[in-house]
Amino acid sequence: MRLGRAYGAGPLHLLSHVAALALAAYAFTRIFAGGQPWNVVLWFVGAVVLHDLVAFPLYTGLNRLALGRRMRSVNHVRVPALLSGLSFIVFFPLILGLGDGRYEASTTLSQDVYLGRWLLLCGAMFAVSGLLYAVRARRLRPS
Amino acid sequence: MKLFAQNPPPGPFRRETWRSPVRGPWLTSVLGAALLVGIPVVFATGLLSYVAYEPALGSNNLIGDPGLLDFYVFSWPTSPSWLYALTQGLHVTIGIALVPIVLVKLWSAMPKLFEWPPLRSPAHALERASLALLVSSTLFQFATGIFNAQLYYPWKFSFLSAHFYGGWVFIAAFVLHAVLRVPTMRRSLRERRLLDELRRGLDETTPERGQSALIAPAPSAPTISRRGVLAVTGGASLGLLALTAGQSVGGPLREIALLAPHGRDLGDGPNDFQVNKTASSLGITATQTGADWRLRVAGGTRRVELSRTQLLAMAQQTYELPIACVEGWSTTQTWTGVRLRDLAALAGVESFDELLVESLQEAGSFRRATLSAGQVGDRRSLLALRVNGADLSPDHGFPARIVVPALPGVHCTKWVNRLEFRATRA
Numbered sequence: 205m206r207l208g209r210a211y212g213a214g215p216l217h218l219l220s221h222v223a224a225l226a227l228a229a230y231a232f233t234r235i236f237a238g239g240q241p242w243n244v245v246l247w248f249v250g251a252v253v254l255h256d257l258v259a260f261p262l263y264t265g266l267n268r269l270a271l272g273r274r275m276r277s278v279n280h281v282r283v284p285a286l287l288s289g290l291s292f293i294v295f296f297p298l299i300l301g302l303g304d305g306r307y308e309a310s311t312t313l314s315q316d317v318y319l320g321r322w323l324l325l326c327g328a329m330f331a332v333s334g335l336l337y338a339v340r341a342r343r344l345r346p347s
Numbered sequence: 348m349k350l351f352a353q354n355p356p357p358g359p360f361r362r363e364t365w366r367s368p369v370r371g372p373w374l375t376s377v378l379g380a381a382l383l384v385g386i387p388v389v390f391a392t393g394l395l396s397y398v399a400y401e402p403a404l405g406s407n408n409l410i411g412d413p414g415l416l417d418f419y420v421f422s423w424p425t426s427p428s429w430l431y432a433l434t435q436g437l438h439v440t441i442g443i444a445l446v447p448i449v450l451v452k453l454w455s456a457m458p459k460l461f462e463w464p465p466l467r468s469p470a471h472a473l474e475r476a477s478l479a480l481l482v483s484s485t486l487f488q489f490a491t492g493i494f495n496a497q498l499y500y501p502w503k504f505s506f507l508s509a510h511f512y513g514g515w516v517f518i519a520a521f522v523l524h525a526v527l528r529v530p531t532m533r534r535s536l537r538e539r540r541l542l543d544e545l546r547r548g549l550d551e552t553t554p555e556r557g558q559s560a561l562i563a564p565a566p567s568a569p570t571i572s573r574r575g576v577l578a579v580t581g582g583a584s585l586g587l588l589a590l591t592a593g594q595s596v597g598g599p600l601r602e603i604a605l606l607a608p609h610g611r612d613l614g615d616g617p618n619d620f621q622v623n624k625t626a627s628s629l630g631i632t633a634t635q636t637g638a639d640w641r642l643r644v645a646g647g648t649r650r651v652e653l654s655r656t657q658l659l660a661m662a663q664q665t666y667e668l669p670i671a672c673v674e675g676w677s678t679t680q681t682w683t684g685v686r687l688r689d690l691a692a693l694a695g696v697e698s699f700d701e702l703l704v705e706s707l708q709e710a711g712s713f714r715r716a717t718l719s720a721g722q723v724g725d726r727r728s729l730l731a732l733r734v735n736g737a738d739l740s741p742d743h744g745f746p747a748r749i750v751v752p753a754l755p756g757v758h759c760t761k762w763v764n765r766l767e768f769r770a771t772r773a
Contacts, residue, residue, distance in 0.1 A: 212468025217527075221473040224523035228480055231416065231515035238411050238508035247502055247509075251486035252479065255453065256460060271570060279571055283579055290583050291590070294446055295606045297499035306498045309628040311621070312742060313611055321605045 263289070280337040284329040291325060355463035365458045368566035369573045371555030372535035373544075377577065378452040379532050383525060385445045390518050392438035396673060397511060399423045399431050399755050404701050405717025405769075407758075410508040416515055425725040428752030429679075432671035435755070436595030439496055439675020442489065443591050447583035449485060451576070458560055474527070481520035488517050496674045497608050507712075545574045594621075594676035609676035617735035618743055620678045621670075623756055626741040629708045631762050633741075636707070640746050642730070646768030647694030655746045658732060661685045661693075666727045672756040682750045684731035687723045691768055699723075699768035704749055707762040716758040718751060723768075727752050730763060 211218060235244050270282050297303055298318040307315050355361050398420050402408035424430065459478070466472050491502075491510045500506060538555070552569040555562050571579075593604030604610025613619040626636075642658065644651040663683055671677035687702065702723045708714040722728060728751040732739065739745040744761025751759065 210469070212470030217470055218473070220523055220526060221477055224477060224519045225473070225480070227519040228484075228516040230414070231512040231519070234411065234414060234416065235504070235509050235512040235516075238505045238512075240502075240504040243503040244509060247491075247504075248483045248487050251490060252483045255482070255486055256457075260454070260457060279575065286579065287583055287586065290447055290450070291587070291606065294443060294493060294587060295497070297494060297497040298606065298608060302501075303497070303499040306500075307608070310498055310624050311609070312625055313613070317611075318606060325605065 277337050280333045284326070284333045287329055288326040291322060295322065352464040359458075359461040360463045362458070362560070362563075363565050365563045366565065366567040367563055368554045368569045369552065369571065369576055370455055370458070371562045372531065372557065372559045373539050373555050374573060374576065375452065375455040375561060376532040376535040377541065378448055378455060378580070379528065380536065381448050382445065382452060383529075383532075385441055385448065386521060389438055389442045389445065390514060390521075392434045392441075393511075393514050394419060395434045396431075396438060396755070399434070399753070400758065401717065401719055401722075404719060405703055406715065407717050409712055410505070410511045413511075416512070422719055422721055423753065425722055425728065425752040425754070428668050428727065429671075429677075430753040431755055432595065432669045432677035432679075432753075435671055435673055435675055436592075436677060439492070440588060440592050440595055442492055443496075444584045444588040446489060446493075446587060447580050449489065451580045453482065456561065462560065477520055477523055480516065481524050484513060484517035484520055488513050498674075545577070547574060548572055549575070591675075595671075597677070597679065607676070609672070609674065617737035618740035620680055620743075621672075621676060622742045623672055623674075624711070624761075626745075626762070629711055631707055631741065636741065636746050636762065640707075640764065642747060642763065643765045644690055644694040644768075645765070646699060646770075647691065647696035649693075649695045651690075651694045655732065658685055658730070658747065662689060663732075664726075664729060666729065666750075666752075668727060668750055668752050670750070670756045670759055671753075677756075681735050682729055682731040683733040683736075684729040684747070684750070686726060687718075687728045687730060687749075687751075687766075688726075690730060690766060691723070694768070696768040698770065700771045701769050703765075703767040703769060704760045704763055705765040705767075706760050707764050713757040713760070716749075716760050718749075718754070718758070722751050722754060725752060730766075 208214060232244075235241075266285075267282065270278055270285075292299060295318065298307070298315055299322045301315040301319070303315075307313070358364060397410075397417070400407050400409075401423055402410075402413070402417065403420060462475075466475070488510065491506060491513065494500065495506050495510070502509075538557075549569060549572045552572045554566045589600075589603055590605055591607045591610070593600035593602065594607035594610035601610055601612070609621045611621075613621065638654075640655060642653045642655075644653070662685070664686055665681060665683040667679060667681045669677045669679040691699065691702075700720055702718045702720075703715060704718065705715045706713075718728075729749070730747050731744075731750045732747055734743060739748060744763070747763045748761040749759045749763060
């Protein structure tokens, strides 16, 4: 009982954590056995740092900037902006033509189309959003 | 000590910094419930992909000694022929579609990262360590998988091995998190009915109530409704689905797969379909595949060497079968060639356990592959010579390639020059 109080939770809590962490540690030993352990660690740690300490402050900061203008239209700007950013995050290797020509050598196709397609997609999303705002604004205007 | 616990440093460690009026356990739970459905699909189909490579045969296993992590391996079937196209299409497409839900879920739980005091007890320390592992392995798995589908490798480790074992790190942390949090999730979901919440506009959007650290103590006025958050998240997820599903499903959906790496139209000719690796990128030359090319068949009572003309003189079979890639795209074509089991009979092979297929290709992980007796025995398993009524093009494996139903694309070896039927059991 005293042990439980010192630990801060029940025995099942401890057992489930030890089991999960042991499985994860075992899987890590298998990854490390494949070589380049420090590069693996760099990617696991880097991913969290990039998300929690770079991406999160960046997008919340941008959001605050948008809200600072106190526009009624804020969602008509930040929703297409968010969707554009999201599609970029998922497809940026193709959009920016990264990968040292591997895509073209493998598939016979050029990566060049993706930047244009992504820009058109962003343009279309902002245009639709703007159009919706115009329709709304007209409806709200006293006649 | 008490003073330390009660005086968080300024910034995100102070609860009043967090102002969102829509953040709270209910919203987090809705997103969590969606992931509780989606993540198991992605994990299970990922394991199935490992199984589909028949890692127990020959040198098929490219991820190193799996130790205890291959207990579920079974013999991968050949029917239905679209099995791998389905499982791997789900793995990649659902994986990509979950990205917005994962990111918004992380946003919703972010105040937890800045809890104060940072460590309350050994139990709390373990919980935080496992959460860090969950976030880290989630980001790692999504990033490596999505980059791989775009043929982008900005790391030094082996993708196959790191993504496979990374999946186990991830699922360990995920299951633990689910076990610990599902009761809280169910309780939170009872607080509001989803349908009611979907009827509430911005004016009726009120902060959640309760003691949760996710609820802002001094929320600002809402700028988006809770249904707005869910609509944007779900819409983004459906949008990504629409942008990628076409490379796997085909048909009219292919037209809108604008950002999918393999969603593109190559033309109308018989060989105008997706290429995984071109002949030139792997150093295959016209001399190697010219008139002097021979197929050697070993493992039987007769040594057999066949020219392409001799192969074409054998009984030809035609089947419509998909080629499905581990990167989540597939393409169904009409293949014509010689049955693998006819080649076994020709070479006088009486019984065998596996077939080693070798390519002219000198480099690369997939210059050879081993097929199971079951895969070879399927009547639709071909050494294909032609596709859609024309000779294979160099990029699709001329003079001859393997096409086996439900076999992962990279094991449908191209530029084949040697087959060896092997008995591994005494």
